Amino acid sequence: MKIGYPCLNRSLDCRVNQGFRLANLEPKRLTETIAANLKCLESMIRFNTAHGLLFLRISSDLIPFGSHAANRIDWRSQFRDHLSGLDDLLKQNQFRISMHPGQYTLLNSPSEEVVTNSVRDLNYHADVLDLLGLDASAKIQLHIGGRYGDPAAALKRFVVNFNNLEERVRRRLVIENDERLYALADVIAVYERTGAPVLFDVFHHSVLNRGESLHQALEISRKTWRAADGLPMVDYSSQLIDGKIGAHAQHLDEGHFVEFLNASRPYNFDLMLEIKDKETSALRALKVAAADTRLVC
DNA sequence: TCTGGTCAAGGTGGT
DNA sequence: ACCACCTTGACCAGA
Numbered sequence: 001m002k003i004g005y006p007c008l009n010r011s012l013d014c015r016v017n018q019g020f021r022l023a024n025l026e027p028k029r030l031t032e033t034i035a036a037n038l039k040c041l042e043s044m045i046r047f048n049t050a051h052g053l054l055f056l057r058i059s060s061d062l063i064p065f066g067s068h069a070a071n072r073i074d075w076r077s078q079f080r081d082h083l084s085g086l087d088d089l090l091k092q093n094q095f096r097i098s099m100h101p102g103q104y105t106l107l108n109s110p111s112e113e114v115v116t117n118s119v120r121d122l123n124y125h126a127d128v129l130d131l132l133g134l135d136a137s138a139k140i141q142l143h144i145g146g147r148y149g150d151p152a153a154a155l156k157r158f159v160v161n162f163n164n165l166e167e168r169v170r171r172r173l174v175i176e177n178d179e180r181l182y183a184l185a186d187v188i189a190v191y192e193r194t195g196a197p198v199l200f201d202v203f204h205h206s207v208l209n210r211g212e213s214l215h216q217a218l219e220i221s222r223k224t225w226r227a228a229d230g231l232p233m234v235d236y237s238s239q240l241i242d243g244k245i246g247a248h249a250q251h252l253d254e255g256h257f258v259e260f261l262n263a264s265r266p267y268n269f270d271l272m273l274e275i276k277d278k279e280t281s282a283l284r285a286l287k288v289a290a291a292d293t294r295l296v297c
Numbered sequence: 298t299c300t301g302g303t304c305a306a307g308g309t310g311g312t
Numbered sequence: 313a314c315c316a317c318c319t320t321g322a323c324c325a326g327a
Contacts, residue, residue, distance in 0.1 A: 001310090008321085021323060022305060061321095068305060103319075104306040114307070146308055180309080180318095247319090304323075312314085 001294040004055030005282040014040035014063045052297030067124035090163040097138040108145040108158035137230030139175035144182040159193045179246045181202040198222040213250040218267040232269040252281035
């Protein structure tokens with residue numbers, strides 16, 4: 001079990017997701033921003049290495065407008081060496097890597113244009129991981145998408161569009177249960193028709209489920225990961241006190257986390273802590289989990 | 298330097 | 313048909 005926090009580090013004096021408005025897009029600025037973001041990603045990798053946080057989710061905003069038609073610079077060639085340099089760092093320290101496209105990336109939309117844009121966005125994510133030289137254990141996690149008034153048809157569209165993706169994208173895609181529309185059982189149904197492993201989200205499952213216990217859910221989801229996919233990935237969070245149901249906690253709830261660690265044995269997985277204060281909670285989690293024999297840090 | 302409106306992008310659900 | 317809301321961090325214009 002490696003532990004990580006998503007995308008951003010609050011204690012560094014740089015940012016990996018610097019951007020600007022589309023109206024201000026200009027090749028020189030784009031090139032400079034990408035260079036700055038990559039430099040900051042290196043700082044983040046060094047920070048995580050030093051602290052034993054070896055599960056890294058790379059921000060989708062690493063390359064501003066990464067999949068947008070207006071991005072016309074050849075960043076893939078321009079930053080090829082820079083990216084493979086980062087890969088050395090990642091491999092030396094045995095990092096586990098993921099990425100998570102945003103809410104607008106929807107493979108199952110009834111709109112052809114939305115699907116086209118989504119495919120391009122998934123290609124972009126795969127480009128980053130490919131250029132980093134990472135194997136198939138580096139994953140891109142996606143939700144099934146919308147319901148569009150007809151969940152069966154929406155699921156079918158997901159399967160068809162998934163199976164039309166390039167192999168280099170398909171091998172990296174894993175599907176995550178959400179907290180409103182598609183529960184673990186739905187994601188499993190998609191797995192059966194696509195072979196895409198299931199990334200189990202503990203918190204979403206606590207909000208939307210069909211009665212599976214944590215144990216059952218971990219058992220069901222882990223079986224969908226093959227050797228080449230690496231250890232299963234699991235997302236963890238807890239409810240924000242006094243927040244709406246489904247809102248992520250601001251800080252790690254240590255009691256809840258200890259309970260999760262105990263209840264999740266003997267299953268092993270890499271754990272992403274989706275908690276607002278990012279590395280602060282991840283570092284606390286490492287301490288809490290210090291005696292857990294599954295932990296790698 | 299601060300602040301509030303806005304940002305590439307879609308969809309749900311209440312009225 | 314319309315509109316508030318989602319979920320979020322950061323940009324940026326105007327004060």
